[in-house]
Amino acid sequence: MTREPGLSARLKLTLSYAGFVMLAGGLLLATVWVFLLRYVPEVIDNARMTEPGGSGLPVMFVPNRSDLLRAFAPRAAVVLTLLLVFGLVGGWFLAGRMLAPLTRITYATRVAAGGSLSHRIRLEGREDEFRELSDAFDSMLAKLESQVAEQQRFAANASHELRTPLAISQALLDVARKDPTRIRKDLIERLHTVNTRAIDLTEALLLLSRGDRGTDIREHVDLSLLAEEAAETLLPLAEKRQITLEVTGGAAPVIGSAELLLRMVTNLVQNAIVHNLPTGGVVTVHTGTRPAGVSVLQVANTGRPLPPELLPTLTEPFQRGTERVRTDEHAGAGLGLAIVHSVVRAHDGMLELVPGPDGGLEVTVMLPVAQ
Structure with missing residues (x-):
């Protein structure tokens, strides 16, 4: 042109x-x-x-x-x-x-x-239209730089996480090819576990990308019903770990995607169960509304005390509490709270993480109430 x-x-x-x-x-x-x-x-x-x-x-x-x-x-x-x-x-x-x-x-x-994106204008002088434009441009550059850095870290971590199960699968297949006498049942079981982890990780990445893009689905959803459904699904896991799971509160109507919101609630409850005391822990899920026109979902659990400086990193992809890798059967991909944060942003809400007074974590999701 x-x-x-x-x-x-x-x-x-x-x-x-x-x-x-x-x-x-x-x-x-x-x-x-x-x-x-x-x-x-x-x-x-x-x-x-x-x-x-x-x-x-x-x-x-x-x-x-x-x-x-x-x-x-x-x-x-x-x-x-x-x-x-x-x-x-x-x-x-x-x-x-x-x-x-x-x-x-x-x-x-x-x-x-x-x-x-690291360059800043930093215009001096009194407040005027040019100063306002300069400050707005600097804020935009800072946000873009943060997002680009986050995407680069996410891409690097995702490639690393996906490469690990693929490398394990290749190693197992090489061993089976070189040693035909190896027990096939054990090999198939290990391959199934590794492939399941790769599939779960891929689905989590796709869900996170979908949440970042936002959602055009606008349907009436009650967070209290989603909380009950998630609690019913995860009750066997809670009983296996000897954790008490309680759901209280009233209706919390919002507008959005029922699928994404259910995944958000499920991730919160599952994280609260997994990152808990070894036995005798408690997970409470509470829903309701506030006078400011906000529907609230609160998920709190018992557990080890969390340092305050750790809280901002919990919503970053591939962060797993106080450790980078868990070795139990619920290792996860470190995308649980990252997906929650993405879904909350897609629904124009706010996510608040507060350490419990005696340990554990209290997560509060605030979404616009459905009129």
Whole structure:
């Protein structure tokens, strides 16, 4: 797409300033004409204004309109020329001063377009439109840099996590090919476990990507019903670990995707069960609404105390509590809370993580209530 050449913003402002100065000068001259010169007679008989006694010498000379115009017009032209030069020079200087912030913003835009998101404008001075634009641009760059860094970490972690089960499967198959006498049942069982983990991880990655893209599904969903369904599904896991699972509260109507919201609730309850005391732990799920027009889902569990600095990292992909890898049967992919966070953002909600007073974690999901 070709663009036609045009005047720069600085030149346009310069011409505008000069034109304004010339207009002001023209209005001033027009004012002199309207309120002064038009009242001067066109012809004045200076012969009648002589000294008495017949000497013939005039008492005073009174210029007529033509005399004033001949004396005034050249000087007015000189003044207008000076005003034009002053307007152009002063306008060029003032336009440059005013557009200097735009030059810095343009440079920062080109740097960001080149792939460097760490550059910031940091415009000094008082608050004005350019300062507001600069601060908004810096905030946008900071958010983009954070998102790009997060995506790069996610891609690196995802490739690592997916490569591990594939490498294990290849190793098992190589061993089976080299040792035909190996027990096939044991080999098949191990391959099944590894492939199941790879499939679960792939599904979790797809679900996380879907949550990041948002959802166009808008249906009425009650979080209390989803909490009961998730608790019923995970009750055998809780009983196996000797953990008490309680669901309390009332209706919490929201609008969104029932599938994504059910996965969110299930992930929260499952994490609360898995990351708990070895035996005798408790998981409580509470739903309800708040006066501010918010539906709330709270999932709290017992467990080991969590350091406050760990909380911001729990919603990052492939973070697994206080350890990077778990060795039990619920190792997971480290995407549980990352998926929860993604689903909450897709439904314009807020996620709050608070360490329990005696250990464990309390997770609060706040979503707009369905009217």
